[in-house]
Amino acid sequence: MPSSPTPPYPQTPRGTVRETLFGETIADPYRWLENDVRTDPQVRDWVTVQSKLAADYLSTLPGRAAIERRMKTLWDYERFGLPERAGKRIFYQRNTGLQNQSPLYVQEGAAGTPRLLIDPNAWAKDGATALAEWKASDDGKRLVYAVQDGGTDWRTLKVLDVATGAVQSDDVQWAKFTGLAWAKDGAGFFYSRFPAPEGGATFQSLNLNQAVWYHAIGTPQSADRQMFATPDRPKLNHVAEVTEDGRWLLVRSSEGTDARFELTLIDLAAPKAAPRTLVRGLENSWALVGSVGQTFYFLTDLAAPRQRIVAIDVEAATPTPREIVPEGEAKLEEATIAGDRLVLSYLRDAKSEVRLATLDGRAAGTVALPGIGTVMLGEGTHADPTLFYSYGSYAVPTSIHTLDAATGRDSVFRAPKVAFDPAAFTVEQRFYASKDGTRVPMFVIRRKDATGPAPTILYGYGGFDISLTPGFSPAVLQWVEMGGTYVVANLRGGGEYGNAWHDGGRLANKQNVFDDCIAAAEYLVAQGIASKDGLALSGRSNGGLLVGAVVNQRPDLFAAAIPGVGVMDMLRFDRFTAGRYWVDDYGDPSKEADFRVLRAYSPYHNIRAGKAYPAIMVATADTDDRVVPGHSFKYAAALQAADIGDKPHLIRIETRAGHGSGKPTDKVIEEYADLWAFVAKWTGLKVPE
Structure with a gap:
């Protein structure tokens, strides 16, 4: 692909910050770009200039307007969220297609008429205020819901009366990374919050001292009762849930991103009962599957790296796990109780399988799925054998199913109609060898009539025990529809094969993730894909880090790169907001052994002058308080200052948006139109005008 003249980059002032860390002097000339764009005029001016530079360049790309038009057509299909039953009512989100935010509907039973309950599209002119988490009371009479503004992780909690739709006076601030759980009588709910940030550091300060609170309906937040806190361990996070019978409050505590929890039990039937530790030590994953009286069923990796189901009698003198469903060859990803059955969702080579078992662990059948796809289970109860689940794939939009676990009967509750023929596309799973011989899977999505090599986007993540499984995206379908190929590589560091796969790509093993990605790229070219x-x-996110690190190591492999909301400064990531949690995956920059590993691949610190780099479009957002935008700002400034060839190295900065959740549909479409036009130009994909 022939190059074009480098855009005239603005001069980014270089600071003089230099630090000596473990005997090595580290220059950080763009440290000032870590400052908040809302409060620092110099950063704000830099953002303005860089945004104009990127916008001017993008406006010249051929076919960009046509991409956006077609993407709007592909995105204009009805979408449904997983429903939740409460009393006789069913609640679910539904988007007619191009609505910026998905409204919440309620209906009386499976045959009822849907009624609009909450429409977040009326909350902000720019559509950037979203309905986030929500939970109905057990009787379905009240609903607590979270408001997310401009993409931030902070939440404001509100309550409404379901029958009338009237919003109550309740207003709860500073909730973040919270669960929502109603007391059995519906008189109040449990949630988690942090202390209010000090000194205008709302979007940058570290998140410490989270606690679980109880809010009684109709009272001010100042009257909320603290249920559980660990002031002696300020780094712990706490999320609470209430058992089906309403008796127990189960608090799950963690310190980082690893699924390593302590479990604390509070007897709600004895208001003055002290919290009781059920599982001590941050050693294993524990997820409550359901409860039947005093028997709690958990999904855990205790003595089972690919997870199993155990039961614990919580009123026993010494509560001890008892195996119900043993570990298998496939990873047990999700589980719930529906009536007298366990519904078990497995990952086999990153594809979903669903099995049924009795509460004592005997196999009770399987659920037939349409093909290569991903299942997400709804929340089941012991009182009801039916539950909702979703199914989708790369070429099949997500549909909602109702499963009767007692009979195995499966029916479609909601399914969208789309403006394309799914049969026109193929999804193929392949396996390739990484540098050390490890067998790594990838999904290849192409048009059925595709022949020979094609411009290709390789997508990866590789971290935090997160599995990349088949899921529908109109943006992906458009790239493929235009004649491109889209590939998802299941790199180590993810959760596709359990703990060993995760451990193989984190901490001192992080280079394996980059090697897996490089091997994937080499395989795609060698195989003529x-x-x-x-x-x-x-x-x-962590995938943005992947892009930055891999491009530094092998710039020759790629024509273009699009790192989004990435962690780019691996020596300072732990200084901001949720960054401290990530030491579980990355290591601690204040420890020499970890520092050496991080320094070796940090994208910001390893840009290789004198090498020809691909065209790069960095993407971030001004309200990202998960991975603060300073990461991308510093990285983009360093790219532009380096002698790395004449292809463009630009940064796209979204306003009133965050790490991704809550982003309005129109902004999502605009971003993909920009990115696809950029990638198409530099990979040679011909875009229809």
Whole structure:
């Protein structure tokens, strides 16, 4: 692909910050770009200039307007969220297609008429205020819901009367990373919050001292009762849930991103009862599957790296796990109770399988799925054998199913109609060898009539025990519809094969993730899937780090790269908001052994002058308080200052948006139109005008 003149980059002032860390002097000339764009005029001016530079360049790309038009058509299909039953009512979110936010509906039973309950599209002119988490009381009479403004992780909690739709006076601030759980009588709910940030550091200060609170309906937040806190261990997070019978409050505590929990039990039938530790030590994953009286069923990796089901009698003198469903060859990803059955969702080579078992662990059948896809289970109860689940794949939009676990009967509750023929596309799973011989899976999505190499986007993540499974995206379908190929590689560091797969790609093993990605790129070209000089690398968040690190190590492999909301400064990530949690996956920069590993691959610190880099479009957002935008700002400034060739190295900065959740549909479409037009130009994909 022939190059074009480098855009005239603005001069980014270089500071003089230099630090000596473990005997090495580290320059950080763009430290000032870590400052909040809302409060620092210099950062705000830099953002303004960089945004104009990117917008001007993007406006010149051929076919960009056509991409956006077609994407709007593909995005204009009815979408449904997983429903929740409460009393005789069913609640679920539904988007007619191009609504910026998905409204919440309620209906009386399966045959009832849907009624609009909450429409967040009326909350902000720019559509950037979203309905986040929500939970109905057990009787379905009240609903607590979270408001997310501009993409931030902070939440404001509100309550409404379901019968009338009237919003109550309740207003709860500073909730974040919270669960929502109603008391059995519906008189109040449990939630988690942090202390209010000090000194205008709302979007940058570290998150410490989270506690679980109880809010009684109709009272001010100042009257909320603290249920559980650990002031002697300020780094712990606490999320609470109430058992089906309403007796127990179960608090799950963690310190980082690893699924390593302590469990604390509070007897709600004895108001003055002291919290009681059920599981001590941050050693294993514990997820409550359901409860039948004093028997709690858990999904855990205790003595089972691919997870199993155990039961604990919580009123026993010494509560001890008892195996119900043993670990298998496939990873047990999700589980719930529906009536007298366990519904078990497994991952086999990153694809879903669903099995049924009795409460004592005997096999009770399987659920037939349409093909290669992903299942998400709704929340079941011991009182009802039916539950909702969702199914979707790369070429099949998500549908909602109702499963009767007692009979195995499966029916479609809601299914969308789309403006394309799913049969026109193919999804193929392949396996390739990484640098050390590890067998790694990938999904290849193409048009059925595709022949020969094609411009290809390779997407990866590789971290935090997160599995990349088949899921529908109109943006992906459009890239493929235009004649491109889209590939998702299941790199180590994810959760596709359990703990060993995760451990193989984190901490001192993080280089394995980059090696897996590089091997994937080489395989795609060698196999004639990706065209030579027509391969692009994409990833977001930890995947943005992946893109930055891999491009530094092998810039020759890629024609374009689009790192989104990435963690780019691996020596300072733990200084901001949720960054301290990530030491579980990355290591601690204040420890020399970890520092050496992090320094070796940190994207900001390892840009290789004198090498020809691909075209790069960095993407971030001004309200990202998960991975603060300073990461991307510093990385983009360093790219522009380096001698790395004449392809463009730009940054796209979204306003009134965050790490991704809650982003309005129109902004999502605009971003993908920009990115696809950019990648198409540099990979040689011909875009229809």
